[in-house]
Amino acid sequence: QSVLTQPPSVSAAPGQKVTISCSGSSSNIGNDYVSWYQQLPGTAPKLLIYDNHKRPSGIPDRFSGSKSGTSATLGITGLQTGDEADYYCGTWDSSLSAVVFGGGTKLTVL
Amino acid sequence: QVQLQQSGPGLVKPSQTLSVTCAISGDSVSSNSAAWNWIRQSPSRGLEWLGRTYYRSKWYNGYAVSVKSRITINPDPSKNQFSLQLNSVTPEDTAVYYCARDTAAAGPDFDYWGQGTLVTVSS
Numbered sequence: 321q322s323v324l325t326q327p328p329s330v331s332a333a334p335g336q337k338v339t340i341s342c343s344g345s346s347s348n349i350g351n352d353y354v355s356w357y358q359q360l361p362g363t364a365p366k367l368l369i370y371d372n373h374k375r376p377s378g379i380p381d382r383f384s385g386s387k388s389g390t391s392a393t394l395g396i397t398g399l400q401t402g403d404e405a406d407y408y409c410g411t412w413d414s415s416l417s418a419v420v421f422g423g424g425t426k427l428t429v430l
Numbered sequence: 431q432v433q434l435q436q437s438g439p440g441l442v443k444p445s446q447t448l449s450v451t452c453a454i455s456g457d458s459v460s461s462n463s464a465a466w467n468w469i470r471q472s473p474s475r476g477l478e479w480l481g482r483t484y485y486r487s488k489w490y491n492g493y494a495v496s497v498k499s500r501i502t503i504n505p506d507p508s509k510n511q512f513s514l515q516l517n518s519v520t521p522e523d524t525a526v527y528y529c530a531r532d533t534a535a536a537g538p539d540f541d542y543w544g545q546g547t548l549v550t551v552s553s
Contacts, residue, residue: 421478
């Protein structure tokens with residue numbers, strides 16, 4: 321069981337919007353910044369969002385992040401078939417003194 | 431452009447030591463604004479942070495409780511690399527092992543990753 325809870329899968333049609341939730345507690349999401357990662361099959365995770373809502377250089381503004389209380393959300397608009405991947409959230413947990421991740425969400429673009 | 435290049439054996443026998451090295455280019459393991467991490471991934475455990483090393487006038491290490499008694503992360507400034515050693519491995523340690531840079535600016539954010547090393551623990 322992962323410390324952060326994500327839905328196992330989400331799906332939407334090309335061009336549509338999808339959101340992926342990440343739920344935690346006061347010792348992790350409620351107390352630190354959240355980052356999001358995209359992992360294509362057979363590759364290392366790629367940083368999509370950091371500090372809750374910031375995008376690294378080269379990440380399109382179709383990807384957005386937000387945080388409220390002990391939950392965070394990744395939004396993807398204008399879905400493309402190339403967005404099919406696993407998505408993970410991560411943050412620091414002050415009780416565990418460790419970085420913790422969600423279990424991952426598989427995005428299917430129908 | 432930062433690049434992390436991993437090397438290490440893909441097969442380790444139970445009870446032995448797993449060792450993977452991460453060579454850094456485009457940054458320094460001694461940087462005062464980065465932390466150097468090991469993260470593993472398996473179907474059963476998902477993404478699991480193992481630990482990190484970083485330099486802030488002196489070297490610091492931090493390890494996950496789950497592996498704290500068995501893990502060592504060593505920086506090697508002379509070769510600009512860092513390494514992971516995990517002792518007394520069992521088949522549960524079978525995973526893809528990644529090294530990753532954390533900019534250590536605010537929350538943890540891993541902006542550069544190694545290519546991953548699949549390590550299988552089997553006799």
